[in-house]
């Protein structure tokens with residue numbers, strides 16, 4: 001098969017054994033790879049109802065036909081598991097060099113099950129896997145772990161590691177890889193904690209196999225055609241990184257602030273990409289073979305954090321630690337981001353959980369004594385201390401490590417009404433009130449509060465009706481099919497959306513045809529997206545998800561935006577209910593949100 005290694009590697013870390021299965025062409029064509037393959041593998045291999053920390057849960061790493069080709073943004077992989085935060089299917093993609101190196105091992109997917117008797121790391125090469133002791137790495141940060149392993153295994157290896165947060169089962173623990181200071185962080189939803197429960201500190205990849213391309217000339221022609229739109233479309237990303245979004249989204253009245261009590265932030269300029277770029281930019285960083293270089297390395301040159309060299313906080317992180325906390329101290333955003341990356345935690349969940357705490361303190365649901373350190377709106381020093389305490393599960397950090405929803409349940413009967421989360425996953429910085437496509441998008445997302453299921457990008461375009469509900473269920477479905485295909489290819493969202501299109505369209509079909517040689521139509525590719533979404537839904541339905549779970553934060557449904565250009569917008573329950581009716585009908589699901597046999601049969605899943 002062109003575009004594939006054609007093998008799946010299964011590792012049981014309890015016994016230290018492994019086996020290899022062939023990846024058949026029929027499966028590859030039906031699911032592509034990455035997200036699609038991971039959904040199939042988790043549905044088949046993780047028993048229903050299993051605790052995410054049980055040895056029987058699996059962590060899947062998967063690449064796709066686009067990985068390690070010449071397509072810009074090709075060094076991308078998917079990691080997936082049953083989430084300890086949501087209890088549901090969870091997948092996440094990441095860049096750097098690790099994904100291309102995994103493809104060169106000749107394995108399209110790696111499935112890790114079991115629980116090792118002591119800390120280990122896995123070294124995956126062309127010949128299979130070695131399970132190696134990692135006692136000396138336990139307790140180390142993600143970056144120190146990566147460097148320590150590379151010093152033993154060689155600089156050409158790539159390492160994806162958990163930090164102390166994953167070891168301590170923080171429910172939103174992540175994994176991180178480092179390549180030439182380009183960090184790739186993945187696994188919000190707590191995949192780092194699942195690996196920690198398995199006592200797997202890191203996954204190391206090394207290999208030299210080349211990805212075969214069926215029609216290199218056709219692929220070259222497609223890339224030549226898309227070079228200019230890609231360059232133009234990614235200009236702001238190349239210059240500032242995702243932080244360029246702060247100003248326009250604040251201007252739209254869609255930048256959540258003060259735990260979503262507002263959707264404008266008076267001090268947004270101070271934490272905007274333009275301002276931080278001018279003050280802190282040191283250099284650009286990029287994933288392997290990507291011309292966009294959206295990563296920025298900052299150097300803090302003023303104030304008490306002066307001297308800090310750290311990655312630029314992404315837009316979502318600026319929202320979570322900045323506007324949501326009423327915090328305009330730009331340097332502290334870089335520091336909080338750095339701490340989360342090193343300790344291995346998701347910045348969105350961490351920041352949004354802290355914004356809940358700030359409001360809970362104000363309402364008297366929590367007391368300063370319980371928190372143990374000075375903290376409140378805009379208190380960035382307390383914020384940084386609480387980040388460290390969370391990773392260590394120290395003092396109040398032990399409760400923060402459970403995420404906003406579980407924390408709220410423990411403080412007051414009314415408190416979950418103020419949590420910005422869907423399916424217990426905290427929402428990112430694309431408003432569920434000001435963008436009606438995100439309202440239905442978040443409610444129906446497999447992961448809950450994720451902007452990588454339904455995409456906000458098309459909804460910011462000039463002329464897009466972000467206020468009305470007309471056509472929004474249709475939009476969410478098309479967008480979800482696109483993200484499922486994109487994450488199955490696996491391709492970077494930025495290069496794909498800006499270079500090849502916002503939905504499943506002809507350029508993607510051309511890409512798949514050129515790489516694999518299959519006669520893939522746009523219609524067939526769209527059905528791949530639908531198949532992947534249905535597999536994820538089947539996983540979640542098996543865990544008990546039904547219509548009542550496809551909901552929105554209380555505040556989004558009951559409190560209109562009070563300020564700014566989007567004032568008055570929200571998504572009342574009856575409006576959401578009408579959109580859900582239409583969404584389920586279009587999907588061929590029953591009125592409770594369960595896929596029907598008829599639709600599953602059409603997709604080859606029954």
Ligand code: SF4
Nearest residue numbers: 073287290292294492
């Ligand atoms: S656009 Fe950014 S995230 Fe995507 S591949 Fe390029 S450098 Fe990596």
